[in-house]
Every structure is written in C-alpha cells, then in structure tokens.
Amino acid sequence: MEMKSVAIIGAGISGLTVANILKENFKVKVYEKENKPGGLIRCERISGSLFHICGGHVFNTKRQNVLDWFWSKFNRDEEFQKSDRNAVVYLNEELTVPYPIENHIYMCDTEFQKSVIEDLLDITAGEKREPENFEEFLMQRFGKSLYELYFKPYNEKVWKRDLKKVPLSWLEGKLPMPTVNEIMFNNINKVKEKEFVHSTFWYEKRDGSQYIADRFAEGIDIEYNHEITDIRHIDGKWCIGSETFDIVVFCGNIKELPAMLNEDILSKHREEIDNLEYHGTTSVFCHVEKNPYSWIYMPSDIHRSHRIICTGNFAASNNAEGDFTATIEFTDYITEEEIKENLKKIPFAPRYIAHKYNKYTYPIQFSDTRKLIKDIKEEMEKKQFFMTGRFVDWEYYNMDVAMDAAMKTCENIKR
C-alpha cells in the first residue's frame, strides 16, 4: 500500500519533531519560509561568535519521553555539555544577588532585611484570599518590599503593562510558588540555586541550538524559502501549489491560518483568532565585559531591557577568540538608535554587534484561549489537518514541551 503523504508547515522544533517521527510511516514534506531550519532556535555566526536570534536557548526537561527521544538523536556526552545555572539579579553597582532574589535577602542592607521580615510576618498573619491579578499574587507571596524592589519593575518591563492588568490566567503553571517557610529556611541556610532541580541545563558544544535544528533536519525533505500562503481543501485532499497531500500538520502561526484556508473553514473563529494577544522580542547581540553568569536579570527602570543572557558563557565555541558576547533582551520592537541609547545604561558595558526583532515570541493566554484552540483543533482534525507548536497552541512552550506536544500530535495522526 502506498504511504500517505503529509505536508508539514514550519521547520521549527515542533515541525522538525513531527517530521522525524512521521517519516517512518508517511511520505513527509516540510515547507519552511526561512532559508534554514530552527524557527526561534536559529543561530547565526557573526565574526566568529554565536548569535541566538531569539533569547539564548538551553535544554532541560523533566519529561522522560522527551529525554529518551531527544538523546536518541545525539551522542549526549560528546555533543553536549552540562552547565550550572548561575543567574543573578543586578540591583545596582554595589549589589548583585543570586537568583532567586527572595532566597538572598541576607545579602541586602539591614533596613531592607527588616522590612522584608515584617512583610513575611504580615503575610503569615494576614487573612488568605485568592489573588485576582499578578500584582496581588506577587504582593501576597513576597510582600511589599520585594515587590517594589524587584518583582514590579522587572515584570513591568517584561509585560509592558500595569501588573494589576495582568490576569493570573496568563501565567497559569508558570508562577513562582515559594512559601514564607521556604523563603525563611533558604535564607537562614543560605541555600544556593545549584541545590534546586532545574539548576543545570544541557548546551551544545558547537553552534548552540542551531545544532539541534540542523540534526533534526537531516534526511528530511524540506523546501526552504517557501512561505505557505494558500492551502486548499479539495475533494478530501489538501493542495499546496501543484502538490496534493492526504494530511497537513501546521506548525506555523494560527493567526495566519484563516487567510490561508478555503473561505468557509475557520470563518466562525476568525475574530477570536485575530484577538489573540502576544509580545515580540528584540534580541541584541553584544560584546560584554567578561563575567561568570548565565542570566542577569535587571529590574532597573533606567533602561528598557530586562535581562542579559550570557550566551558567551554557555560554550567556549560561542565566542570568537578574545571576544566575550551576550544577548540582551527587550520586550517588543525597539529601534537601533534606541537600542544603542539603552546599551549605554546597561551594566557589563555592552557594545552593539547586531540585533533581530521577532514579532511573535510570547503568546498571551486568556482564560478562554485553551478552549478556543481545542475547539479549532478538533474541528480541523476531522479534515486530517493537524496543528502543533508554540504559536498554534498559543502556549508558552519551552522546547521540551513543544517536542512533547508534537509527539502527542503524531500519536493522533497515526491512530
């Protein structure tokens, strides 16, 4: 019997995972609008140093199925290295405290320590009620002093809005949940980040996360530089240009989908899809002063960036000889001129090399978003049109969760 044919739209980690799993039982073709695989995990070399075009991707997961599958594609100990997280919060020239800040109050000045202790006592004495927004949540967990010093200014830069206007549904499952007891215990015992789960990560010895994308793309039929704008459903088959497929797996962006399909498909969801909210990221590649950190969080409102990702520390091969590089992250679009103005105010003396703006990086979820996506997926699956990925599921996936979701989608397809 002839193998069924599958068109996969998008060669990010989601599309590449689907392609690798389905290629055993299906005739697979991937369409990718860029000139290489990886989507958000793409990297470029500039004058010998490695630029993650979005953030600075590292790999870790608690999901055993993902670990087993992922490591079946690599020789782990030869191709990857295990690194410790060494994240810090840069408060000012005199004070840089390890992350998470609430475990390191003992490093702050005496007055601040006293006010945090009072806040924590108030939290335990106060009456418990469900927080209604992000500000209330943070105030109830950490108290006013830590909120004002760090959580408020940092998160306002990330979310670009008043934290009272950030509903908790946006952050479901992603919120820090330390109790007052834990905060006290960790401070008294000076517990280091290293002692927590997730305090280590895997990183490629060469070429950063592009290395993953390149390996996953090996042996797959991928047509690059081909942006799909039109997918027609005709007589139970899917037509893309002059080619016909039994099945489509869409791993692009759901916002672009209604306009690609026949008029009647998804028309009733068009408005809701248009209304989905998101943020973008401007990633700025810089030379920086040598430092021992992996991530530097910056609450200061003197400049607009919220963190430095010290990609130059992730692998020796990430820096050209004698150089030391990092990626500085800004929420949404910012011009080159504004970037350069901001860099003057950012610690570790960053010097501009290049930047890249990615329009879609952080999907924003409202309480009804999951249901909308589920309904659309169910409707489309009846037509043998499957969907998976960060901007299809409109979920705040990390690579491992994106791979897990792609694996589940493949199980559905094979059924």
Ligand SMILES: Cc1cc2nc3c(=O)[nH]c(=O)nc-3n(C[C@H](O)[C@H](O)[C@H](O)COP(=O)(O)OP(=O)(O)OC[C@H]3O[C@@H](n4cnc5c(N)ncnc54)[C@H](O)[C@@H]3O)c2cc1C
């Ligand atoms: C700043 C930042 C830092 C992050 N850091 C980490 C980290 O350290 N570790 C981690 O595990 N995860 C991290 N993530 C999450 C990770 O980037 C995502 O989970 C993952 O890359 C999503 O992959 P995807 O394939 O679903 O989507 P994408 O990477 O967006 O892939 C979609 C692909 O589809 C292509 N495409 C779209 N539309 C079309 C079309 N019409 N025709 C053809 N091609 C199309 C795109 O070009 C792209 O290649 C981070 C995310 C951000 C934003």
